[in-house]
Amino acid sequence: MKKRYITIKDIAKAANVSINTVSRALNNKPDINAKTKEKVLKIAEELGYVKNITASSLRNRKSKTIGVIFKDITNPFFVEVLKGIEKATKENDYSLILMDIEKDYELEKKAIQIMAEKRVDGILISPVRKEKKKFNKIMNLNIPYVIIGDHFEEMNADEIYANDLKGGYLATKHLIERGRKKIVFLNVKNHNFVSQSRLQGYKKALKEAKIRINNKIIFDIKEDVNDAYKKILEILENGLSFDSIFCFNDILAYGAIKALREKGIEIPKEIMVVGYDDIIYSSIIDLTTIRIPKFELGYKAFHILFDKMNHKVNKRTKIVLDVELIERKTT
Structure with missing residues (x-):
């Protein structure tokens, strides 16, 4: 049976070098001969090697992935917010997992649990309900999170929303x-x-x-x-x-x-x-x-989360975005 993924052991065997040499080449370490590095990288490409991000995450204790939980992705509002999030994640070498909870509280709980199981580094969430006790219970997973597009008066949560x-x-x-x-x-x-x-x-x-x-x-x-x-x-x-x-x-x-x-x-x-x-x-x-500046809402939400994930801020962050009237032909 054909292997599903090529490993660094396979590359080492094909290149007739040690596993350690392959690792240094793939991770762009300086202490490796330039010709050997070129040879290893060429063989890796020919064999179809794909880096094992999961293994790297286990070593670094970071998945470089965030969870995004929206209550209704069919609403174009959230699509435009997502564009802002995606731009920010790409700029910071992060990926995202998106879940649509369809305005359902049970799906919201399940989505948060799935994000925890996926070991995301943080969560951006547009919540379905705002009961403090219920929300605290499902978010009590020691994962940094930011509430996007809403405000919880009595919660010590990071938030970004419109005026x-x-x-x-x-x-x-x-x-x-x-x-x-x-x-x-x-x-x-x-x-x-x-x-x-x-x-x-x-x-x-x-x-x-x-x-x-x-x-x-x-x-x-x-x-x-x-x-x-x-x-x-x-x-x-x-x-x-x-x-x-x-x-x-x-x-x-x-x-x-x-x-x-x-x-x-x-x-x-x-x-x-x-x-x-x-x-x-x-x-x-x-x-x-x-x-509402929807792209900005998503873009800034990620940066609040990024600072939280990297322990750059200790206090609660709350950003209120300005809004403006756009006059067209229905008035």
């Missing part, structure tokens, strides 16, 4: 400045820091403009395009009066826009729509939205 209160405020203020007063807010059900911050920003802008907050036009729905579509159809069928919609994210805005267009409602003349995140498709449909 969502400002984002909610900017989105709502933008609609008010265009003469809109009956602003539907499609929020999400999970009531985490992000959704609550965007709601606070929404309310802050209304209060500042002395517009009464109407809880009957604030809706908590699933973070799903079809739920947004159905909710707007339901609102229209019930005859609820509104002149604009602010959505928790662009995904919900797409569903809202589909419903409005189906009913022949002109955007933005009759109803204005603002999304959140500025994911890749939003410029195509000319959606006014709040832009």
Whole structure:
């Protein structure tokens, strides 16, 4: 039976040199004859030698690998964050293992366990739930980690997230400045820091403009395009009066826009729509939205983790990224 992998012993035999000589050549050590090194490397390439990273990791106690756990990789938001992480890992000679937990707490626990079993050096995680006790329990593995895109008020965790209160405020203020007063807010059900911050920003802008907050036009729905579509159809069928919609994210805005267009409602003349995140498709449909620097979010998250993994910082790191309004044709 043919061997699955070529070893340094195989190379040593083919080159008629010692295993130690092969090791020095492959690891670019200075104390080896240049011609011998060239010969060894040529034979290694011809034989199809692949370095055993696992063995190297066991020796160095570092895998040079991080785990990335996202709650919904189908959302283009996380794809753009991942690009930032990937760039940072490549620049620092790290690789990554990505797991999608599909907004499922049990899958989240399993993913963290798998990362521990894979002996990753650290974890970047966008958590499903924020209960301190539950999260502490599953993260109590002595692995450095950074919470990405969310904030846990009472936890001593490293975090990077966006200024969502400002984002909610900017989105709502933008609609008010265009003469809109009956602003539907499609929020999400999970009531985490992000959704609550965007709601606070929404309310802050209304209060500042002395517009009464109407809880009957604030809706908590699933973070799903079809739920947004159905909710707007339901609102229209019930005859609820509104002149604009602010959505928790662009995904919900797409569903809202589909419903409005189906009913022949002109955007933005009759109803204005603002999304959140500025994911890749939003410029195509000319959606006014709040832009989060997604690439930067991922890139900086890795560097926080890198410093933690290499013991460069002892205190908690918390970075809050700024957001901006991107005005397009839905307002």
